[in-house]
Every structure is written in C-alpha cells, then in structure tokens.
Amino acid sequence: YCDQDFEAEFVDVLNQQCYRYLQQRKEKTIPVAAKSGPLVAQTMAYATSKDVWKFITELGISKVQLSEDDIRTILDTLLYDGKVERILNVTGEYLYQAMESYLPPPGIVRMPCGICPVMRNCSEIGAVNPTKCTYLSEWLS
Incomplete structure (x- = not known):
C-alpha cells in the first residue's frame, strides 16, 4: 500500500x-x-x-x-x-x-478475488473494496 x-x-x-x-x-x-x-x-x-x-x-x-x-x-x-x-x-x-x-486453473483462481493478496481486507465500506478494485475491473472488461 x-x-x-x-x-x-x-x-x-x-x-x-x-x-x-x-x-x-x-x-x-x-x-x-x-x-x-x-x-x-x-x-x-x-x-x-x-x-x-x-x-x-x-x-x-x-x-x-x-x-x-x-x-x-x-x-x-x-x-x-x-x-x-x-x-x-x-x-x-x-x-x-x-x-x-498442464491444466487450466479452476474458475475461482482465474477470478481476481480467488487469488487476491488483500482479500482479507476487502469489504464494501473499506479502503479495499470491490467497487474500486482494479483487478476486478480489468477482469470484467
């Protein structure tokens, strides 16, 4: 951070x-x-x-x-x-x-939340949140 x-x-x-x-x-x-x-x-x-x-x-x-x-x-x-x-x-x-x-990773791993190093700190009201997440935005676009 x-x-x-x-x-x-x-x-x-x-x-x-x-x-x-x-x-x-x-x-x-x-x-x-x-x-x-x-x-x-x-x-x-x-x-x-x-x-x-x-x-x-x-x-x-x-x-x-x-x-x-x-x-x-x-x-x-x-x-x-x-x-x-x-x-x-x-x-x-x-x-x-x-x-x-050799195998494609499972779906949850391909989704940014599944491998996010700050997932513990993520919440709807915190500094780290899904609304402002650049990983999730890039993945969705």
Whole structure:
C-alpha cells in the first residue's frame, strides 16, 4: 500500500521477478540432471522464501524494506496461480519450485478475488473494496 492505495503494478513486478528467479533456478539444474539424475536436479531446483527474498533484495526494485513474510505472500499467489509448487522439507520449511501448468486453473483462481493478496481486507465500506478494485475491473472488461 502507498497512502492507502494498493500498489498492483508493484505486486505484479514482484510476482514476475519471484517467478523468474524460480524459473532460472530450475533451468540451471538441466545440466545436473544429465550428470547426476533427475531427482538431484529436482531437489536443487527448490528454493526457500529466504532465497527468493535475498534475490529480490539484491535486485533493488523496492523502495521499502520487504520482509521474508512479504515474499512468502507473493510466492503463495504464484502457488494459487499454478505457477509454482510448494513442498515442506524435513525442517518444516516451505520450498518453492517453478512449474509448467498442464491444466487450466479452476474458475475461482482465474477470478481476481480467488487469488487476491488483500482479500482479507476487502469489504464494501473499506479502503479495499470491490467497487474500486482494479483487478476486478480489468477482469470484467
């Protein structure tokens, strides 16, 4: 948010950059798969939210200090979009990997409300509301 306005463009950029990082990480494992096998390559393709946070921080695309929780929220939207998969490792930490979608996403996911990162804050009378929602307006037009 910037002065109570949701920064949709900034969130889109964060989504794209997080996904790009995960894609690049996966692409780097292709030569490893040829040498060590697909399981080793798949394991190496996973990244923690801290790995992604470090990448985003080093890019310097944010004027505000982003937390690892902020990045985890972005990664969750990518998960709901079907662009990444998430697993839990033995230490209880989530790992993320870019994936190709083979099936179209279900209807609720294609509707902006189904993947909105601020859905909890949305109400008819609040600053975030369906009447002023740019996601919903773009989707309907």
